Amino acid sequence: MLRRGDFLMIQNRLNEGAFLKDIAAELGVSTKTVSRAVKRNSAPTGKPGRPKVSKLDPFVEQINELLARNVWNAQVILRELQSRGYSGSVSLLREYIAPKRALRPSRATVRFETPPGKQMQSDWAELRTMIAGVDTKVFFCVNELGHSRAMHIWAALSFDAHHTFEAMVRAFEYFGGIPAQVLVDNQKAAVIEHPREGEIRFNNRFLDMADFYGFKPKACKPARPQTKGKVERMVSYLKGHFFVRYQQFESLAHLNQQLEQWLRTEAEPRVHGTTREVVQEMFKRELPYLQALPNTRFDTAYIETRRVGWDGYIDVNGNRYSVPSNLAGQSVRVYIGLEGTLRVANMQDQWVASHTLRHKSSGWVVDSSHHKPLWEKTMGKVQARPLSVYEEML
Structure with missing residues (x-):
């Protein structure tokens, strides 16, 4: 049975030049029903009675919200409604959506197909x-x-x-x-x-x-x-x-x-x-x-240049990371990986250090082997004193 809102939709679609059979299909009724409404120039008037309650009624607001988000697939909407307690059929849902499809935004374009692997x-x-x-x-x-x-x-x-x-x-x-x-x-x-x-x-x-x-x-x-x-x-x-x-x-x-x-x-x-x-x-x-994959992977890391401090550290994202002490004062390339890795190469593209990125609050990141030669060199210049020297000062 047509409702007043359905008749208004019929008038709008007729003004757009739609055929009666297409309008009937959108409303889920027969072409004769639409034809009679057009001749009568109004929706059918029946005896007032008790309004029929549909299983869909409590979910109309959710359906309209999904349609407004351009979700028109009835099966997708059905799964969403079922998760909220809907127990009706998908056909009932489709009947509700059908007359609204005329409002769905679309843009015609020419489809271009490509051959396999292209x-x-x-x-x-x-x-x-x-x-x-x-x-x-x-x-x-x-x-x-x-x-x-x-x-x-x-x-x-x-x-x-x-x-x-x-x-x-x-x-x-x-x-x-x-x-x-x-x-x-x-x-x-x-x-x-x-x-x-x-x-x-x-x-x-x-x-x-x-x-x-x-x-x-x-x-x-x-x-x-x-x-x-x-x-x-x-x-x-x-x-x-x-x-x-x-x-x-x-x-x-x-x-x-x-x-x-x-x-x-x-x-x-x-x-x-x-x-x-x-x-x-x-x-x-x-x-x-499809072409075969190569044996190695393309490096998608951020690549930047840093100058190593005289203490054997480089600055990256607010924290400091150790590199071999023999590179002090030289430039190096840093590779900052998207998964939180830090790799360092010298200017001859040889890997010299590898770290995991850390927030500066966790402190400097140190590999003890990087500065071992520097400490050995420094310790060699420190004068050794016997404990008796300090005892004499007491």
Whole structure:
């Protein structure tokens, strides 16, 4: 039976040029019902009676909130409602959502398919979630193979160049191979300048990584994110599925563990809405087309130069770390890893020290072997005195 709100929706859709059968499908009624309402120019008027109570009524506010967040998948909404006590069917939920789909924002674009092993699309997004009980802004990088739609997701607290490189390296390792091309947005982490005419200037470290892994870097056209629409849609899929189901995490590491588990148990076994094939089955066919991983890993650490003090220490992030004393007064390269490691190399690229980063409140970080020659040299110049000298002074 049509309600007054349904009749208003019919009028709006007719003004937009919609067909009666399409309107009927959206409302979940017959075409004749819509036709009669149009001829009557009003919703049907029945005898007033006791209003029918639906199992869905207590959850309407939650449903509308999810729709406002652009979550339209009925199964995802169903899981969320069931966790709050909903015992009704998914068909009842679909009937409620159907007439509202006309309000769903959309943008038409031409779909471009890529052959297996050809391309990986990469993009960053952000949202707030609870980590260790704290409301935290989290950045997550989605790397998706253009052919099979297999993807890898990595969450971090920053989306600078080094975290971008780390996310891509982890994706290569997760897939077990490297695509021929990596398509990125015009983020400064990868693209320094992208003029509408002329050559693109990529970040030098990004070019180093491309050479290391043997892929060709490619950037989207400026102001046209549809160029990498596949991964844009996967960012929406992630927000509308994973972060609806999982909303609290013990740590950033726990978040990444949950992401990989969700990829293997839900995202990869699903039938993709565009290809109409199971993602993990398509990936099995795409894998042989990926290039083999090299024997070593690209170093995504921050690389900086420091001058060693005359006491054999260097300053890093507000604390001091020991290096071999023979480097006192010389310059060294420091590699600050994203996982809290500190490695030091001399200017001939030979490793000379390794530490774990610590807050300055914990004190200087010392490797006793670094300064042993310095102490031996110093002790050799100290005059030894017998105890009798001090006894004479008493």
